[in-house]
Amino acid sequence: MRKLAGIVIAGIFFISMMMLFYHLPASHDLSSNEYYYRNPINGSVANESIPEHYIKYTKNETGAVNAVTAIVVEYRGFDTLGEVTVLFTAATGVSFLLSLAVRGRKREEANLILKEGSKLVLPFILLTGAYIFIHGHLTPGGGFPGGSVVASGFLLMMLAYPKFFMKDRISWFESAAGTAFVVIGLLGLVLATSFLQNFIPVGTPGQLVSAGIIPLIYIAIGFKVGSELSAIVNKMKEVQG
Amino acid sequence: MHPVLLIAIPLLVAFIIPLFKKYGPSIALGALALNTGISIALFSVVYSTGTVHEIIAGFAPPIGIFLAVDSLSALLAMIINLFALINFMAIGKASEYKFSMLYLLAVAGSTGIVITGDIFNMFVFFEITAVASYALVASRKDKKSMEGAIKYMILGSLGSIFILIGIALIYSQLKSLNIYDIASRISTMDAKIKWASVAMLLTGIGVEAEIFPLNGWVPDAYQGASGGVASLLSFGPSKAAIYAIARIMLVIFPLQKVYYLVLTIGVITLLIGELAALKQENVKRMLAYSSIGQMGLITIAIAMGMNEKNAILAIFFLMVSHASSKASLFLLSDSSGMGSAATKYTGIVSVLGIVGMPPFAGFWGKWYLLMAAINGNMLWVIVLIFFSGIVEAAYFARYLHRYYGNEESFSRLTKYSMAVLATMSLIFGLLPLIYEMGLKTLFGMGGV
Numbered sequence: 001m002r003k004l005a006g007i008v009i010a011g012i013f014f015i016s017m018m019m020l021f022y023h024l025p026a027s028h029d030l031s032s033n034e035y036y037y038r039n040p041i042n043g044s045v046a047n048e049s050i051p052e053h054y055i056k057y058t059k060n061e062t063g064a065v066n067a068v069t070a071i072v073v074e075y076r077g078f079d080t081l082g083e084v085t086v087l088f089t090a091a092t093g094v095s096f097l098l099s100l101a102v103r104g105r106k107r108e109e110a111n112l113i114l115k116e117g118s119k120l121v122l123p124f125i126l127l128t129g130a131y132i133f134i135h136g137h138l139t140p141g142g143g144f145p146g147g148s149v150v151a152s153g154f155l156l157m158m159l160a161y162p163k164f165f166m167k168d169r170i171s172w173f174e175s176a177a178g179t180a181f182v183v184i185g186l187l188g189l190v191l192a193t194s195f196l197q198n199f200i201p202v203g204t205p206g207q208l209v210s211a212g213i214i215p216l217i218y219i220a221i222g223f224k225v226g227s228e229l230s231a232i233v234n235k236m237k238e239v240q241g
Numbered sequence: 242m243h244p245v246l247l248i249a250i251p252l253l254v255a256f257i258i259p260l261f262k263k264y265g266p267s268i269a270l271g272a273l274a275l276n277t278g279i280s281i282a283l284f285s286v287v288y289s290t291g292t293v294h295e296i297i298a299g300f301a302p303p304i305g306i307f308l309a310v311d312s313l314s315a316l317l318a319m320i321i322n323l324f325a326l327i328n329f330m331a332i333g334k335a336s337e338y339k340f341s342m343l344y345l346l347a348v349a350g351s352t353g354i355v356i357t358g359d360i361f362n363m364f365v366f367f368e369i370t371a372v373a374s375y376a377l378v379a380s381r382k383d384k385k386s387m388e389g390a391i392k393y394m395i396l397g398s399l400g401s402i403f404i405l406i407g408i409a410l411i412y413s414q415l416k417s418l419n420i421y422d423i424a425s426r427i428s429t430m431d432a433k434i435k436w437a438s439v440a441m442l443l444t445g446i447g448v449e450a451e452i453f454p455l456n457g458w459v460p461d462a463y464q465g466a467s468g469g470v471a472s473l474l475s476f477g478p479s480k481a482a483i484y485a486i487a488r489i490m491l492v493i494f495p496l497q498k499v500y501y502l503v504l505t506i507g508v509i510t511l512l513i514g515e516l517a518a519l520k521q522e523n524v525k526r527m528l529a530y531s532s533i534g535q536m537g538l539i540t541i542a543i544a545m546g547m548n549e550k551n552a553i554l555a556i557f558f559l560m561v562s563h564a565s566s567k568a569s570l571f572l573l574s575d576s577s578g579m580g581s582a583a584t585k586y587t588g589i590v591s592v593l594g595i596v597g598m599p600p601f602a603g604f605w606g607k608w609y610l611l612m613a614a615i616n617g618n619m620l621w622v623i624v625l626i627f628f629s630g631i632v633e634a635a636y637f638a639r640y641l642h643r644y645y646g647n648e649e650s651f652s653r654l655t656k657y658s659m660a661v662l663a664t665m666s667l668i669f670g671l672l673p674l675i676y677e678m679g680l681k682t683l684f685g686m687g688g689v
Binding site for chain 1: 252256257258259260295296297299301302303305306307309339340342343346349353361362366369373375376380382410413415417419420421422429433
């Protein structure tokens, strides 16, 4: 009876959600004046919408040629700090709750091809990951995908070698990368005027060394995400393996 | 004054703690003390000069993110950080370093929800708070606490999705994430989408704010959590969430239909919480249901705050009163008795505070809510407040009768901490501080 009621309620809910999204209007022309934003501090009204602002001024204001990166790391860098923290919180929570579990059954050895092959590709995986997050301000990608690629390299090693565990070094990386992010933010507060503000000359857009603090933050995020995801997988393996 | 430090410091310290495992709890205590100092300074600045805002990353809002600290958020930021410090003194010393990290993150997240002026930023802090709280609820690592944590996690993550959809709907129409920019242009939004986003945001935040019918996790999570964690949940995440409802409903959607919706939800939450509390045998469950009831009362005050200045004052007092009394009662609920002078004092003072005896903060909260009801000619709200007060008095009298004088096993520090937490309600009830803060223009820019 309870199951039936649950299914009925979920069905009604699903149908009403579908109807709602069916009625969503399509996107409009961004330059119409109903999108003109208003500064809440001094009340001045701009003659463009926020997405238009990002498209027009990103290169001049941040020095990044990848507008998505500029929004993620500069304009809304504070949100990104928060998202990195969410990941950190999740990893901490997992290791906190699994700390009582004991190592269980023994696992079978992997075959020769997997063992030797993963040794061979590991450096290339790490290199690709590092490339993705170092070039975040120039090409698609950035700290989050780059870090995930790095973590996938370690996951491969864990699959190939049952005894491959990463102990204390990983938590050192986690701490150092997170601290670097916040310290860069605080330097912005001290050297410029506000938290996470750029305090380095932006250089020539398109060059590897450009866009001020964006590459620094993305490298920190890359290390952070890579070590965080590896630590979670590592912890899970300790419990299961 | 830089409100952003309230978030940056605990995050920095939480990142550093794994390098100094042994000293984790002490470092966390230091960070909380520093944060308390900053939040008190921030409170005094807002008290003397009004709303404080801080731009992040150097881009003028709404292009960038900004923090907007009005009178209510300054008060809540101070309450959250101060109470977290006292509560951590009671429970944190002996804990693992990972517990102190999660504790810091939950406090930083709750503070972030309260002081941010950007709706997506608020969502990010919701995530931090929620994920840290799931782990903290499970921190006893027994079956009960796991059950509570899993229920909380399932409902909480569903709630997060709804908040995100609500924000996306608003963004799809106005291309803005700044709460005050949205508020100034809300009338240009398509009516259907406006309603959909109200529903999504209320549903999503309602899970954390413990309002009906999204509070199924509350009794189990509070029952499973240790007293200290339940205490943290009652003054941290739940207060921040109900504040988020206040900010979003009063600033962005101060519409007549929203008023009826929020009022109805508040009334149902109040009745269900109080009546369920009356039937509970387990102390923590009773306190949890009583919290739900109080949340209902605050929700009613938020709804009435759309038309009545007095109801806004009621929100201030009810939040402080509930934070103080529940924080101490949950700490007390770890042991089944009040044997020594300090615990007897804590029990009696918190119960008097929450039932609303003068001159506690709870009294002023109900008083101003009554005033608002009289001004608005709403006789049934008056009846409701008295009825819920009687029910509360009944189950708290039973609670005192059952536990007063029994043996208990608290350390001295824990006992004094809970006594101090309980006294806060009295202090804030006697000082004219909250009253004067409440009279300031709430939500500084635009809004009420």
